[in-house]
Amino acid sequence: MTGRQFTYDVAVVGAGYVGVPLAQTFADAGRRVLVIDVVPEIVEALNNGISHIEDVPSEHLEPHVTAGRIAATTDYEQLKQAAAILIALPTPLTKQREPDLTYVERASNAIGQVLQRGQVVVLESTTYPGTTREVVKPILEERSGLEAGKDFHLAMSPERVDPGRTDWTTKTTPKVLGGLTAACTDAAAAVYRGAVDTVHTVSTPEAAELTKLLENIFRSVNIALVNELAQLCDRMDIDVWEVVSAAATKPFGFMPFQPGPGLGGHCIPLDPYYLAWKAREYDFATRFIELAGEVNNNMPYFCRSVISQAMNHGLQKSLSGSRILVVGVAYKADIADTRETPAEKLIDLLRNAGADVSYHDPHVGQFHGLDNAPLEPEAYDCVAIVTAHSSIDYADLVRRAKVVVDFRNATNGVDHAGKVWKL
Ligand code: SAJ
Numbered sequence: 001m002t003g004r005q006f007t008y009d010v011a012v013v014g015a016g017y018v019g020v021p022l023a024q025t026f027a028d029a030g031r032r033v034l035v036i037d038v039v040p041e042i043v044e045a046l047n048n049g050i051s052h053i054e055d056v057p058s059e060h061l062e063p064h065v066t067a068g069r070i071a072a073t074t075d076y077e078q079l080k081q082a083a084a085i086l087i088a089l090p091t092p093l094t095k096q097r098e099p100d101l102t103y104v105e106r107a108s109n110a111i112g113q114v115l116q117r118g119q120v121v122v123l124e125s126t127t128y129p130g131t132t133r134e135v136v137k138p139i140l141e142e143r144s145g146l147e148a149g150k151d152f153h154l155a156m157s158p159e160r161v162d163p164g165r166t167d168w169t170t171k172t173t174p175k176v177l178g179g180l181t182a183a184c185t186d187a188a189a190a191v192y193r194g195a196v197d198t199v200h201t202v203s204t205p206e207a208a209e210l211t212k213l214l215e216n217i218f219r220s221v222n223i224a225l226v227n228e229l230a231q232l233c234d235r236m237d238i239d240v241w242e243v244v245s246a247a248a249t250k251p252f253g254f255m256p257f258q259p260g261p262g263l264g265g266h267c268i269p270l271d272p273y274y275l276a277w278k279a280r281e282y283d284f285a286t287r288f289i290e291l292a293g294e295v296n297n298n299m300p301y302f303c304r305s306v307i308s309q310a311m312n313h314g315l316q317k318s319l320s321g322s323r324i325l326v327v328g329v330a331y332k333a334d335i336a337d338t339r340e341t342p343a344e345k346l347i348d349l350l351r352n353a354g355a356d357v358s359y360h361d362p363h364v365g366q367f368h369g370l371d372n373a374p375l376e377p378e379a380y381d382c383v384a385i386v387t388a389h390s391s392i393d394y395a396d397l398v399r400r401a402k403v404v405v406d407f408r409n410a411t412n413g414v415d416h417a418g419k420v421w422k423l
Contacts, residue, residue, distance in 0.1 A: 006119075008034040008071075010191060011082035013107050015042050015072065018124060018159040019088035020053040020061075025170040027064040029195035034082050035072040046072035055163055076110040084120040084191040085111055087136075088159060090266075091125045097273045099128060101135060108136045112143025120153040120187050122177070123205070126212050126271055128278035132156040132205035133180065148180055155179035155188035156205035158212030164335050174198040178208035216271040217289055222257045223268070224292035227299050230259035230423045234306070240423060241409040259423050261386050261407040262299035262342030264331025269296070269340045300345035303384075303423070304353065307405050310421035311382055314403035320354030325373065325380040327397070328387025328408075329361045336363035343386045344368050362391050377401035385410045 009031035012019045023033045037043050045052060049062030064070040079085055089103040104125055111121065121140060123132050132155070137148045148154040157177040161170060175196045179185030189199045202208050226244060233240040240259055248256035263269040272289040279286045307324065311317045329343035330336055338344070343359070347368055350357045358373040358380070365372050375392070377383045377400040385394070388410035395414045398404050404411065404420045411420050 006083040007081035008032045008083065010034070010084045010086055011036060011079050012086050012088055013079075013111070014088040014090075014103075015039075015046060015053075016088060016090065017053055017055065017163050018161045019086075020046075020051060020056045021161055021170040022086060022088055022124070022159075023070055024056045024060060024064065026195045027069040028171065031069070031195060033064075033070045034078060035070065036074070036076060036079065037072065038074060040074055043072040043074050046070070055161070077114055079111060079114045080116050082119070084122065084188070086122045086124055086157075086191075087111075088124045091127050091274070092266075093270050093273055098277050099274050101127065101131065104131070105135065105139060108139040109143055112140045115140055115144035115146055115152060117146060117151050120155070120184075120191055122154075122188050122191070123156045124159045126158055126216070126267065126274070127209055128213070128274040129206040129209040130278060131209060137180065149184055153179065153181075153184040153187040154205075155184050156208040157188065157192065158208055160212070160215075163337070170196065172197050174200050176200050176202060176208050176211045178202040178205045180205060210275070213271055213275045216268050217275065217292075219257070220263065220268050220272050220296065221288050221292040222255070223260070223263060224295040226257045226259045227262075228295050231302055234423070241412065258409070260299065260342070261303045261346055261423075263296040264339065264341040264343075265337070266339045300342050300349055303342075303346055303386075303405075303407055304349040306407075306421060306423065307350065307382060307384055308353070310403050310405045314419065314421070315381055317381060318354075319350060322355045322381040323379070324350055324355045324357050325375075325377065325383045326350075326357060326359040327361070327375070327383055327385045327392065328389050329359050329367045330363050330387050330389070333388050333408075334363070334390055338364055338367055341387075346384070346386060361387070362389055377404075 010026050011034040012023045013036045015035050015037035023035050026033045049058055049065040051058045051061045087107055089107055092100045094100045123136055137154055146152050155177055157175055160173045175192055177188055177199055179188050185201050189201055192199050230240040244256055247254055276286045276289045308319050330338055331341040347357050359370055360373050360375045377397050382403045383401045384405045386407055388408035394410045398411055398414050406420055406422045
């Protein structure tokens, strides 16, 4: 590898919820950072010290831009001047729930055309084991004429950003990293060390890719477990919330997960299918992943039946012609993100049953063709708590409502007055 001097220590490809915190983390450590994005408006805002990512306030970004530690561009040509290139792009699913690597492939093509000897390329996007070696590597080599592991370094280090979380940041969350060769691992680890507190190296990019998937499949499977238990508890007339919190008193060997109306977000509902898809290549059925997906995807249907039962027993009324207010449509509490939220499916199911459905969410102004309705429980036959934002007064909500269905145990400790049904 050549020891040529580069203008930038790192370039981050993708100014999203991973890329911008990554840029800030390296700049905080005094590194010179180039941020690449295809949206000119985002690039212009970043160069004016304006951040569109909640986790990186503009007042934290602006000093780095003024000091010349962070610059943004749409011009991939400038990547030639970066010692390391970190790819932080989305890896969604297609409609057939198959991996969609379009963003990563497109970026790899563009990077390959400007790749320089001695550079380090790291894939941070969550993906199936083999992506770095079988997809990114060939594109980079074909476009550049360079050889990975010989002329440039290639590694995989999965992002672990949890938007909105403050107790763990990009700097303090341990970073797993696996290179194509030992030299690639060392070179990529050296890029992160000093900016990120802990770098945990593994032997291959595949190990790093699978590590991230295990982390998120672990959540999906355990959430499905308590969701299945919630359905059984409904038949056995046992309070599943009481059972989960009792099990959580065990100081070892147990980790509590909460039942709910289903899985939302851009990670947990999607990542498991990346592994299930790849496993088929090895004639292997990832049954836990498929079963967890079935159980979690069924929760909106189960929740519709809970609402139907509550209306029947509480008001002697059917769903058809009823007025229902869904409270909380973001995919989890105290954020505005509605990606993959189970609220969408539940609203559709209630509408299909003939209900007139509105929603109230203090974080979401418009959703699924609806405007955010005022929180007026008395105006509805039933109020369904789908996401439990902490800013809402649930005691007041129960007092004013006719019937409440609580899918998040938000009314725990509130006088139910015989009006509340729970998962
Ligand atoms: N959910 C439940 N029950 C639970 C936990 C979550 O129903 O016990 C639901 C949530 O309501 C949400 C979905 O699952 O709809 C996903 O929730 P999440 O807490 O897993 O939050 P995410 O999707 O933001 O997951 C992110 C992930 N971070 C990354 O992928 C880098 C995940 O790995 C983190 O562990 C998670 O944040 C976290 O711990 O908060």
